[in-house]
Amino acid sequence: MEKIRVVIADDHKIIRVGLNAILQLENDIDVIAEAESGTDVIALMKTHVVDVILMDIDMGAPSGIETTHTIKSDFPDIKVLALTQHEERDYILKMLEAGANGYLLKNCGRDELRAAIHAVVNGDSYFSNSVSATLLKAITELKGNLKPASKSNSDLTQRETEVLQLIAQEYSNAEIAEKLFISVRTVDTHRRNLLDKLQAKNTAGLVKYAIEKGLV
Amino acid sequence: MEKIRVVIADDHKIIRVGLNAILQLENDIDVIAEAESGTDVIALMKTHVVDVILMDIDMGAPSGIETTHTIKSDFPDIKVLALTQHEERDYILKMLEAGANGYLLKNCGRDELRAAIHAVVNGDSYFSNSVSATLLKAITELKGNLKPASKSNSDLTQRETEVLQLIAQEYSNAEIAEKLFISVRTVDTHRRNLLDKLQAKNTAGLVKYAIEKGLV
DNA sequence: AGACGGCTACGCTAAAAAGCGTAGAGGCTT
DNA sequence: AAGCCTCTACGCTTTTTAGCGTAGCCGTCT
Numbered sequence: 448m449e450k451i452r453v454v455i456a457d458d459h460k461i462i463r464v465g466l467n468a469i470l471q472l473e474n475d476i477d478v479i480a481e482a483e484s485g486t487d488v489i490a491l492m493k494t495h496v497v498d499v500i501l502m503d504i505d506m507g508a509p510s511g512i513e514t515t516h517t518i519k520s521d522f523p524d525i526k527v528l529a530l531t532q533h534e535e536r537d538y539i540l541k542m543l544e545a546g547a548n549g550y551l552l553k554n555c556g557r558d559e560l561r562a563a564i565h566a567v568v569n570g571d572s573y574f575s576n577s578v579s580a581t582l583l584k585a586i587t588e589l590k591g592n593l594k595p596a597s598k599s600n601s602d603l604t605q606r607e608t609e610v611l612q613l614i615a616q617e618y619s620n621a622e623i624a625e626k627l628f629i630s631v632r633t634v635d636t637h638r639r640n641l642l643d644k645l646q647a648k649n650t651a652g653l654v655k656y657a658i659e660k661g662l663v
Numbered sequence: 664m665e666k667i668r669v670v671i672a673d674d675h676k677i678i679r680v681g682l683n684a685i686l687q688l689e690n691d692i693d694v695i696a697e698a699e700s701g702t703d704v705i706a707l708m709k710t711h712v713v714d715v716i717l718m719d720i721d722m723g724a725p726s727g728i729e730t731t732h733t734i735k736s737d738f739p740d741i742k743v744l745a746l747t748q749h750e751e752r753d754y755i756l757k758m759l760e761a762g763a764n765g766y767l768l769k770n771c772g773r774d775e776l777r778a779a780i781h782a783v784v785n786g787d788s789y790f791s792n793s794v795s796a797t798l799l800k801a802i803t804e805l806k807g808n809l810k811p812a813s814k815s816n817s818d819l820t821q822r823e824t825e826v827l828q829l830i831a832q833e834y835s836n837a838e839i840a841e842k843l844f845i846s847v848r849t850v851d852t853h854r855r856n857l858l859d860k861l862q863a864k865n866t867a868g869l870v871k872y873a874i875e876k877g878l879v
Numbered sequence: 880a881g882a883c884g885g886c887t888a889c890g891c892t893a894a895a896a897a898g899c900g901t902a903g904a905g906g907c908t909t
Numbered sequence: 910a911a912g913c914c915t916c917t918a919c920g921c922t923t924t925t926t927a928g929c930g931t932a933g934c935c936g937t938c939t
Contacts, residue, residue, distance in 0.1 A: 548795075556785075558781070558785060559785055559787060562778055562781050562782055562785070562787070563782075563787075565774070565778055566775075566778050566779075566782065566789060569772075569774060569775055569778065571775060571778070571779075571789060571790060571791050571795065572788075572789070572790040572791075572794075572795035573782060573787060573788070573789060573790075574787060574788040574789075574790070575787050575788075578788075604884085604885060604886080605885090606885075606886060606887090607885090607886095614867055615867055615871065616867070617863065617864040617865055617867045617868045617871075619864075619865065619924085619925065619926090620925070620926075621924090621925085629886085629887070629888085630887075630888055630889085631888095632887085632888050632889055632890090633886075633887050633888055633889095635888095635925095635926080635927090636886085636887080636888075636889095637886085637887095638926075638927085639926090639927070639928075639929095642926095642927075642928095647833065648833040648835075648927095649833055649835065649866070649895085649926075649927075650865070650866040650867055650870070650896095650926075651830055651831055651832070651833045651866055651869075651870045652833045653867075654866070654867045654870040654871060654874075655831065655833075655870060655874065655879070658870075658871065658874050663871065820914085820915060820916080821915090822915070822916060822917090823915090823916095835894085835895065835896090836895070836896075837894095837895085845916085845917070845918085846917075846918055846919085847918095848917085848918050848919055848920090849916075849917050849918055849919095851895095851896080851897090851918095852916085852917075852918075852919095853916085853917095854896075854897085855896090855897070855898075855899095858896095858897075858898095864897095865896075865897075865925085866896075866926095
């Protein structure tokens, strides 16, 4: 069985040395090179066959994120394992968008490092503890912003829904009446029924509901 | 070193047997029980000490998702590794929201299974290949849906913002005046300035803006 | 045939918002 | 000191909503 060829990319020498030392202990992992900048990494790819890059996010320009992006478009088969101190959501999301296959915090243990490398080699993803927590939180939040759009707007009639949509589009009753070829009084009735059904106090409440339900 | 105590939950016996056979080969993993329903799983938790549950999503009521939810609220330390054929985004997201620590496809290999179990025991997350792809796609999409909402609400003064927030909360000018200890006329002026600045035709426009900017 | 829900519509009144203009007090900047 | 912005406030008019009630028409379900 071939060894897994790993490159360590970090602008801090201490980190490189540390990681290297840890990985020396693994008999199926081979650290074939170190890089101290994104430019180095990309250069290395052209001269070496690499399976996994341990990529620090915080390298100076080009950043780990940019570098990952480049790697992934030029060498899509190379796995990138992001290695960082940051748990900030934006970093994580950007790195993932760039195509990173896993995300480890720098204070991870030997076991985690090994497991993560194996995971990405298998084509899977590995996220360290707090990173996945952050990620899930992000997803939940983001989903919350999307989900209401798919709820069924249960108890409103079709006509009411139409009227509501137009209200939310800033049309006045008179304009709505014109658009729907009905009397202003009818629109008014619909509006009142809406206020009643949705327990809204005024237009603001109607618009909020409309937006929640994705009617706009 | 203690063995990792695993429970297999799936309503198909073949799957249970198969997984069991695979895990027998691991000398640090102990399959202590099998469950064929969510109810079984929860019952087992009360009588056994468990580290990891391999949870099928498709079990009948209660579903794997519901069961995971229950487990996670009653026994937060138990790790749940979702095991499924489905790569559908909604399934995945729901399972993650429920608190699953990892996500494997049923056609995963022995290596993946082992790695995933170790990952979740470590407190990390493991996502199989296609799952993480789906996940990333979802995140990217969702992020696109959120970004516009985080625009800076540039040109509004603080007071205007306050008034706008209250408007969006369905308060009338009179109520706002009372809350802010100012005259109704002042609120009216603010409201008019808002209409002007935001180029809104009426309350609906104001509320839409407020929601867009996340002021509600 | 009768009941019910949805859409239509009218009358009336009060309240609220929109559409103008104006303007002073206070703060900050130039 | 002059200029600009913010917050404050008032007057007046018109339009729009809100808050009641009522009611006919039509289709469906019972």
